[in-house]
Amino acid sequence: MSQSYTVDKLYEDRFARTTQITLGEKVLLTPNFCTLVQNQYEFDSLIKLSLLDEAKYLGAYVIRIFDTLNTLIPRLQRQNQMDISSGQSLEELFIRFNRTNLGIIDPATEYLLYEFHAGRFLRTLRRIRKQRQLDVLIRYLEERYAKKEQLKNNVIEYEAWKKAAHKKFWYNLDRNALERGRFVGDYLDLETMCGSGISIPPVPIVDSEGMLDIALRINRLAKAIAPRTKPYATYLLLQKSVLRNDALVDKIIEYMKADPTQLTIIKIKNLDLWSAGLVRQREAYRKLMDSMCEIRKKNPSKLYMALENWFVSFASACYGFNMVSTSMHGYDRDSEYGTNTRGSWFDPDLMYYVPFEDLETIVHNNGNRLPCYCSICKQIVSLENIERDAWNMLRREHYVLTMNEYMRMISQAIKEQNIELAIDKLSNSEVSRLKTLIPREEKQ
């Protein structure tokens, strides 16, 4: 029997709806917030947060494939070891967490082009692959590193070479059916080995029609060979420039309409829709979400998930997407956040960040407490003596609970047939431009 989700509609208000997704013992309420976990500390935190009664809308987690080495794999290996004194598994908490939470492994193929995590990606692949799996990928990354070393004084030339090499890598893979078949099969095996609950194909990051065609072909191939004991998702990884290309957006919509897969995952890298001057991008994003609603009307079991959705998460969860995901600190641009300094705090009302330096005044004006009712912020009584690392973890936990609260608010608004409340919330925030992503009335 192949694995698939059961989607039960709970409430509906015009274009928005809440559902309950069941996959075996895992039950997710949508809209749902899926936390992107990047290291073992964040993973520990998330497991701890999942025990809270209020965390009803945190049913899934996302881990990039190269982060699994420090997060998921050690736990999966330890879960069969027993504690002699208690007779329980060493990872009892994790086992319970994993039984009810859906683990999603992000293939993170964008780092074949982007620089930031590419080194970690290569090291992880070398360590976790079996036999000579993914040789073609490792050869490509090694060649890239050699070139980087060779051209370290000429960054512009290296960047141009890298773009061309990345394109060549995917086009060669597309031309060679044998290598493509092996690559996709090996990658899906690797995801399974890392503990993935869903098969997600390793697609190239799309910036042109040629790359989109390759991504669609890989999706089709992966769908045919993905293990049928596990659900499969269609995956589209897009550069933000795609939103300025109407032809590409239309092609993606056409594909989504024809695609029979139950779950579609979309990641738009470095998505920014809240800054000024991005009217066209916002329109394109809205068009994408319009089509999702339309498809879902015809086929209510369809599910959409947005990865690395940043500040757009709230609007996405209201309208087109069932599940949204951001990193635990809320920023989705590759950079070192909150490591050398006390990071910013996410203000639930402003829906934006407040620098740590400004918090003292806010706390002072708010009766010596942070203006938030989550169980993490309630614990914080003084900002003066708080350790840097402790603060950075608390602000992450606060962010996750805030997102959980947003999802609860959206669900409540839908239940009360008053989705306008969500639009009003966006209107009164620092990212008010995003309110145009949600229609007031249902599209006829």
Place this chain on the structure above:
Amino acid sequence: MKLELPKEIITQDELQNLRPKDRDECIQKLLLQILELNNQGVTIAELADQIRINRNTLASHMKTLVAIREAYALNRGRLSVFYKNGKVVHARSTEHKSPNDRFYRFYRLDNDQGKFIYIQERQLDEFRATKVRGGIMIEDKDFLDFLKELQKFGMEVTERESKLHC
């Protein structure tokens, strides 16, 4: 008879270039999709005619699907007609894991032949992927008797074991 086929079928060239394990998965998935689309049942000859995969390959994969109870066959003379093994009415997800990574899933199926309890044996392979190893289908009306017999048998075995150890 013309069969209804899925919209997207992998090309012959792509199929040939897959790893053997993926090729098996791909063919079995395709067969299950075709069985689902053709409720009236399909024969190997019809399949071989329309999806251009070797008749022996198809027969062996169909045999596997029947063995693991994803499909069932009705013999009409010398001809076997294959059907998808019913709609899952209820599935119990509690997976009892044993140290050798084997576990069982329980389904309740509904098909033309009646209602069944289907117990599927699964195992994790070296990549932690789940593989279906076998299964047994028990008709609804026989299920309680089956359980009683199973319990009786279990008791007999335990008694005998304990006597041997004494």
